[in-house]
Amino acid sequence: MAAPTSNPPVPENGKNADMYKYRSPLVSRYASPEMAYNFSEVKKFSTWRKLWLWLAKGQQTLGLDVSNEQIKEMEANLENIDFEMAAAEEKKRRHDVMAHVYTFAQCCPKAAPIIHLGATSCYVGDNTDLIVMKDALSILLPRLARCIQRLAVFAEEHKALPTLGFTHYQPAQLTTVGKRACLWISDLCMDLRNLTRAKDDLRFRGVKGTTGTQASFLALFEGNGEKVDMLDAFVTNQAGFPKSYMVTGQTYSRKIDVDVLSALASLGASVHKICTDIRLLANLKEVEEPFEKDQIGSSAMPYKRNPMRSERCCSLARHLTTLVMDPLQTLSVQWFERTLDDSANRRICIAEAFLTADVLLSTLQNISEGMVVYLKVIERHILQELPFMATENMIVAMVKAGGSRQDCHEHIRTLSQEAAAVVKQEGGDNDLVARVRGSAYFAPIHDQLDKLLDPTTFVGRAPEQVTNFLEAEVKPALKPFASFLDGISELSL
Template sequence: MAQPAGGEAGGGGDADLGRYRSPLVSRYSSPEMAFNFSEAKKFSTWRRLWLYLARGERMLGLPITEEQLQEMESQLENIDYKMAAEEEKKLRHDVMAHVHTFAHCCPKAAAIIHLGATSCYVGDNTDLIVLRDGFDILLPKLARVISRLAGFAQEHAAHPTLGFTHYQPAQLTTVGKRCCLWIQDLCMDLRNLERARSELRFRGVKGTTGTQASFLQLFEGDHSKVEELDRLVTEMAGFQQTYMVTGQTYSRKVDIDSVAVLSSLGASVHKICTDIRLLANLKEMEEPFEKEQIGSSAMPYKRNPMRSERCCSLARHLMMLVLDPLQTAAVQWFERTLDDSANRRICLPEAFLTADVILSTLQNITEGLVIYPKVIERHIRQELPFMATENIIMAMVKAGGNRQDCHERIRVLSQQAAAVVKQEGGDNDLMSRVRSDPYFSPIHGQLQLLLDPSSFIGCAPQQVVRFLEQEVGPMLVRYASQMEGKVELEL
């Protein structure tokens, strides 16, 4: 559905500055996601659903004319919002306000608009359409992030870097292998979003408490026509299936499924961007930094990872939003209660808008990630001698030495080198001590080889290649036509 003119996110005149506007729309989100949750999309979809209902009812024999249908179709986008607001203020009912507003511009069709339906026919079915379209916006964005990271991982598949456990130096890994840990989480998210999208069904035409009693009455007790109407409207709305049983609403567990996968995505993005922030502190990796960007108003030298910080900040909000649909589903009394409405008006749009923001921002980050090999090498040099002690012991044993004697000698030298690093702030001089100790003379010629970082990365490069080829590549095939385009952040 095309976005109407003037529908850009964050637009508005000076009068808007005197009212709160959600930063998700005014500052961050994409125009397409902002429009997906807009009033224009919502109310024009209501009208479209009324048209589908009337069209289906005519096909099944109710006295509705083609002229009435054409009149409705001609007015789908011609919504008098001022009149609708006045009607809602008077009626205290948003759906009936829009029924009256639609009827006002469709005098010939007025009598058959909303025939047999309840408010949730337009409300819930529109929500399901919007959720479906929201996933369709997010999925290619997530695929693009995975694709960008896959290119980065492939480029650095064999580039040794210091690994960390407990944020303490551990065995070496590679830059590409670490990136694959991020990609794997995002691939799980891609599968989760695809599943949630594919499992969405339509509420269809179910009536006031889900029994379809009003439609059975319209069709004079013909159950087959009631079922066929449900099928026709569902098909016109672009869905393959309906929820076979509902109360007045579709089960609010559907909202849990939708928001849960987005909250899970938020956790993945938070972890990735936290890693980037920590690596930025180590000066091993940086997100894009604009030529005129200011990192601090007081400290001109700073290059803060503000994009990653923004992702973490918004991801925390996204992770918390799943609590809303969980509690809403838990307190839906019997066939429905209205305490879901106000909550869902907030949490569902915010979940998709927030996911949209963090994916766009993460794409921008991944399209400009840089590493600093010399810094990475320096950190490896500082820690690798300690990690190489076992290799040194094994080499000495092969040269005829005694393992226990060698272990004690290397232990003493390691403690001396550690004291230089920790107490004096010096560089790790363990290898200099080994080279100057006659005991290790049988392997002095091997030390350079024993300290080659590439001998400490195990199967990391091969793992990267296999993972990208066998898992990531096939997942991205269906999005191949949507991979183009870079993200430029305005703020």
Template sequence: MDSYQTPLSSRYASKEMSKLFSNATRFGTWRQLWLSLAIAEKELGLAISDKAIEQMRANLELDEAQMKVAAEEEKKRRHDVMAHVHTFGTVAPEAAGIIHLGATSCYVTDNADLIFLRQGLSLLLPKLAIVISRLTTFAERYRDLPTLGFTHFQPAQLTTVGKRATLWIQELLWDLRNLERAKNDLGFRGVKGTTGTQASFLALFEGDHDKVEQLDERVTELSGFPYAYPVTGQTYSRKIDADVLGPLSSFGATVHKICTDIRLLANLKEIEEPFEKDQIGSSAMAYKRNPMRCERACSLARHLMSIYQNTVMTSSVQWLERTLDDSANRRVTIPEAFLTADILLSTLQNISEGMVVYPKVIGRRISQELPFMATENVIMAMVKAGGDRQVCHEKIRVLSHQAGAVVKEQGGENDLIERIKADSYFEPIWSQLEALLDPSTFIGRAPQQVDKFVRDWVQPALKPYAEDLKHIQSAELSV
């Protein structure tokens, strides 16, 4: 109550993502890395006892008492890694003399960060697949519901509600691809020493280069990575952070676009985000149904997009083998990027599960604009009935301007069709007017595009997440 807590973890983010970037997970991962190093060093001939390995393995998790010991040690030594080396040694005394043997601080800090990047992406990817699946259900449901299209937010040709949703889904599919690539590209820093030369390990193994390489490979294998970066300085290149947070930032742009579209449509009363029975939209205006979820998503999406700039700036100023002005920055940017992306996914899932469509409002707006769009069809029908194209065009032009004046200057309804019906020139096609104004004839291949897109693009992309999709739970949001 008396100190600042980030709303990202205290208010919004999932328990699993918050736990991933917790101190308990971080320091427990350090211990696992020290255990992997000791196992590999023992396998390659260093004098490390079985009991030391056993004690390390039995004490990978820190309890509250050990966290307090580590905090006191850090306050005294001003070095977080050495504080935890000492604390680990108190519960694994047989290993106290070999913990961190030959390693530099970045052995645990950097390798742990790469583990967190990979695990964070592993948490996000199924959630993104679920959002895509939810929106796909929506797109299929409304595949053939005509709606007014907008370019420049001005009325344009018709599309369908489902086809519009495929535009959102396609960008999310690209985000899925980008995050998968980022995860699959991730390597391990491995065992590289203080400036990346592996000099300390070469000394430990008495000049045996093969054993040093085997050590690097074995620790990488024990940590579950397919490969280690072939060369590093003291740290892994901070460009890797940019390679991961770049796709996260791009995902933020996707969310902002989707939720802005929904906010615009909510203003038109065509589509709304979910609204709970007892939810209050405004403290003053009781009738309001503000798009609060979409507004939250846009707000946090901007934050996610801005974080990326930190990673490229940090990458650009890493002097030579390393400098420490990356550390405090990365402690903030990496967790916040993943926590924010996690929140956006749960919010977007919640929105996609409860979007409300108002077909009658959509139909009314179509009826206000469609007469103008149908004029070309009217002209062609008249020509087929024996009329002169130029004469018909002039009559339609005059009647359209008259109807437009009623709409814009008098605030009336679009009466173009009534004017056409009142003009005997158009009598040969009066019986065709209803068919000429059928909205379904103005949507082109939108329904078929939805079907083909889902079949050829969405379903293959979601196939690796089939098990996750079987166990979908509704996303409930914090206030």
């Protein structure tokens, strides 16, 4: 086999140029336009320019020599970014911030002397990251709320539908389809709280200088600390944050990245659990994710209906849950006021965490809006196991009719083992009830058997639990997001 060429092929006339280089599937295949833009170069570098503008405005307001003409020139060029010039400058200077200071200055010659005045690179870098993370959380939260609402509709619809419960993936006491969905919703509600808290806890780095002491700004204002505080507050307010971090090094603490990505990783684990359950239910043919009319389940086996959306969620969720290790490691090795070994890592893990979470929620919404429940299959599985579960009820009924518990237990034990052998060894249906009906010993309760085998009497308080949970916890959690939920009046479920 030939070795890889050192000179990769070049597209003819630039046609399909993007196809000749790696593209992240998170953007090219999956993520929403909103989230993809949020982590774009345009968003990043236009935000840098806004930060330089806000800094200049604040300095002007507090008495430094910054003219209205310089301010207007900056305002007119916030998105007039010459990316080719910036790339060339960065290649020459080996410094991305100074490359963009230079590029901004070229289209703002009058403002050039005061752009980035008193600031360090982290003034634009860290503050932009905080803005982008806050905006990303604002994109995710309504989408998470929408998934919760869609699953809540499903839970309400099926709150009283009995189904086999499973512990250790072995048939256990009955639950309901809606109650199981509430287990999923409960986890997602915790994620909603976690992401809301992460967003609300975010502060701004503000103007803190090279090691966080604000020394450069103190010099600009000739030792007037009050003006330095006012500048910090001004820029923080312009960026839409109520507070800035009171103490920082050159960077904001990388523990903040840990906090945010931990919440995202937790969301990933929740979605993985939900979609694993759906994959298992699809194997049982009890519940399936949506399957389009022309969708192909397998290239080799045309009859298959693979749960590909749930599989995608599990695949991407594994990636999301591992990404939190990056900020954990980064935080642990930040030396003193900062070290630059955080930079390249953060460019990847923060964006990928949010992009992946975005994909998970859009896919989970699609799944939750079109899940199909197969009632007859569920009923058949219940009938395979319910007679065994009803044996205690049969014993109690026989005792009430005058029988001995020990004798009843022995008769039931014998008939149960015979019926189990038919199921396991011969592949037949569970005929325990037929055996009980055919036993003269159990004649006193023959007319009670249908009632004793009613699946709705085996689900406990599951239907009431669904109703109470949706009313007491889910509706209040969704209320702040009512405007994003299809205009649903009073968040009716």
